[in-house]
Amino acid sequence: MSQRLARVxxxxxxxxxxxxxxxxxxxxxxxxxxxxxxxxTTAQTAWAKAPLLLDHALITGAEILLGLLLGCLLGVVSALxxxxxxxxxxxxxxxxxxxxxxxxxxxxxxxVLWLGYGLASKVAMATLIIYFPVTAAFxxxxxxxxxxxxxxxxxxxxxxxxxxxxxxxxxxxxxxxxGLRVATAVAPIGAVVGEWVGASGGLGYLMLHANARMQxxxxxxxxxxxxxxxxxxxxxxxxxxARLLPWVPDSxxxxxxxx
Amino acid sequence: xxxxxPPADPPHPESPGDPATIEVAGLILKAGGAPLSRPLxxxxxxxxxxxxxxxxxxxKSTLLxxxxxxxxDGDLTxxxxxxxxxxxxxxxxxxxxxxxxxxxDNGALGARLRGQPVDRVRLATLLxxxxxxxxxxxxxxxxxxxxxxxAALVRTLMEDRPVVLMDEPFSALxxxxxxxxxxxxxxxxxxxxxLMVTHDPMEALRxxxxxxxxxxxxxRLDTPIIPPGVPPRSPTxxxxxxxxxxxxxxxxxxxxxxxx
Numbered sequence: 001m002s003q004r005l006a007r008v009x010x011x012x013x014x015x016x017x018x019x020x021x022x023x024x025x026x027x028x029x030x031x032x033x034x035x036x037x038x039x040x041t042t043a044q045t046a047w048a049k050a051p052l053l054l055d056h057a058l059i060t061g062a063e064i065l066l067g068l069l070l071g072c073l074l075g076v077v078s079a080l081x082x083x084x085x086x087x088x089x090x091x092x093x094x095x096x097x098x099x100x101x102x103x104x105x106x107x108x109x110x111x112v113l114w115l116g117y118g119l120a121s122k123v124a125m126a127t128l129i130i131y132f133p134v135t136a137a138f139x140x141x142x143x144x145x146x147x148x149x150x151x152x153x154x155x156x157x158x159x160x161x162x163x164x165x166x167x168x169x170x171x172x173x174x175x176x177x178x179g180l181r182v183a184t185a186v187a188p189i190g191a192v193v194g195e196w197v198g199a200s201g202g203l204g205y206l207m208l209h210a211n212a213r214m215q216x217x218x219x220x221x222x223x224x225x226x227x228x229x230x231x232x233x234x235x236x237x238x239x240x241x242a243r244l245l246p247w248v249p250d251s252x253x254x255x256x257x258x259x
Numbered sequence: 260x261x262x263x264x265p266p267a268d269p270p271h272p273e274s275p276g277d278p279a280t281i282e283v284a285g286l287i288l289k290a291g292g293a294p295l296s297r298p299l300x301x302x303x304x305x306x307x308x309x310x311x312x313x314x315x316x317x318x319k320s321t322l323l324x325x326x327x328x329x330x331x332d333g334d335l336t337x338x339x340x341x342x343x344x345x346x347x348x349x350x351x352x353x354x355x356x357x358x359x360x361x362x363x364d365n366g367a368l369g370a371r372l373r374g375q376p377v378d379r380v381r382l383a384t385l386l387x388x389x390x391x392x393x394x395x396x397x398x399x400x401x402x403x404x405x406x407x408x409x410a411a412l413v414r415t416l417m418e419d420r421p422v423v424l425m426d427e428p429f430s431a432l433x434x435x436x437x438x439x440x441x442x443x444x445x446x447x448x449x450x451x452x453x454l455m456v457t458h459d460p461m462e463a464l465r466x467x468x469x470x471x472x473x474x475x476x477x478x479r480l481d482t483p484i485i486p487p488g489v490p491p492r493s494p495t496x497x498x499x500x501x502x503x504x505x506x507x508x509x510x511x512x513x514x515x516x517x518x519x
């Protein structure tokens with residue numbers, strides 16, 4: 001019970017600490033709202049402009065979620081294909097690494113040019129940024145199956161695709177979960193960068209817009225909304241994964257079983 | 260009693276003739292392409308336990324894997340392995356249970372991997388026989404080390420193969436649990452041809468009809484030791500303590516020889 005309580009209290013204490021630091025920085029800056037608005041001003045603005053923020057948050061949220069879905073789907077399929085076909089891996093893996101070496105920021109204008117100012121270019125950006133961590137993590141997991149499990153399957157005269165389905169794939173799920181966590185954390189970057197380059201809506205667009213008009217409090221409110229969404233999304237994915245993979249040792253959620 | 264689980268094929272009657280032994284000849288163990296042993300000749304009496312003792316690193320596990328058909332062809336072994344492929348079940352030191360499957364599903368793994376229907380009745384009987392009926396729905400991480408090894412035994416028995424290869428199956432257990440598991444294995448594997456690698460001379464003396472010692476570099480097999488009586492023998496019965504001492508002395512001597 002006390003452990004449950006601590007789990008709730010700890011993030012609240014962290015949040016309070018951050019707010020205090022923010023307020024302190026605001027004071028030290030001479031309370032100049034046009035440079036760094038205090039937490040209170042930001043909260044007031046957020047409250048006053050809540051419908052506007054929500055409108056744009058929904059756009060960004062949709063971009064992030066669609067990008068996550070698409071990026072994860074592509075990543076999972078790619079990793080499976082690469083793990084199954086050795087030749088494919090030799091040809092495509094270097095390409096994958098090169099694609100990751102090109103910063104998304106650099107191709108963002110191109111994507112906007114090709115896919116337009118709407119949702120598609122941002123979803124593409126988020127997908128691009130998510131695709132690599134998911135593919136790399138899942139491929140790693142598929143490669144690192146416990147050799148004993150594979151030996152056993154061989155002695156059992158297992159069919160290869162059944163080994164993939166019943167042994168290698170479930171064994172790689174914890175690695176995929178790590179990839180998904182990273183993907184969830186970086187997905188907002190893709191969407192917001194896309195909005196900065198060219199958009200007609202979304203929190204990134206709103207921030208750029210507010211910044212240009214010296215509405216720094218609105219910019220902070222948008223930033224805060226984005227952070228809130230990102231943290232909530234990460235938390236949901238993290239808890240969901242822990243629930244879906246109950247056999248994975250997780251020191252946070254489980255005491256060691258007694259022998 | 261549900262203790263004894265009969266194999267699908269009745270064991271051959273014991274006789275010195277060819278069908279009563281599984282013969283392996285000219286088996287050369289290899290590690291990284293380099294020969295690890297002389298050509299080994301090995302005869303396993305059908306329906307009996309054969310134990311392999313020897314200093315660590317001599318190639319006991321390699322021998323077992325070679326017989327199980329594991330290891331890349333031409334790298335691990337040369338020679339004939341008596342056509343064992345498809346007739347063996349394999350049980351390693353680590354239980355090898357899949358952590359995301361329940362005890363029962365781990366038992367059914369072989370059939371599912373081959374795309375065959377799972378014999379649920381046999382599975383239930385085996386779980387009952389090893390005392391895991393109540394734990395059938397639990398995942399391995401909820402079990403003790405002894406229970407996990409029992410679950411691995413169920414998986415091995417579900418394979419229903421005439422030959423069972425075991426690589427130090429009980430070495431990670433505490434002494435009392437180990438004695439229990441040894442008795443259980445002797446009971447449930449009765450009638451099958453068992454080859455067990457162990458580093459524990461007492462385990463070999465308790466369970467095996469014949470004991471082989473693999474030693475030297477390149478490794479060779481000595482003439483088998485055949486302890487009197489029928490396994491599983493009590494650790495204190497007859498001259499077992501004296502034999503244990505002699506066997507330990509012998510292994511110690513061989514280990515010192517190998518280290519020179």
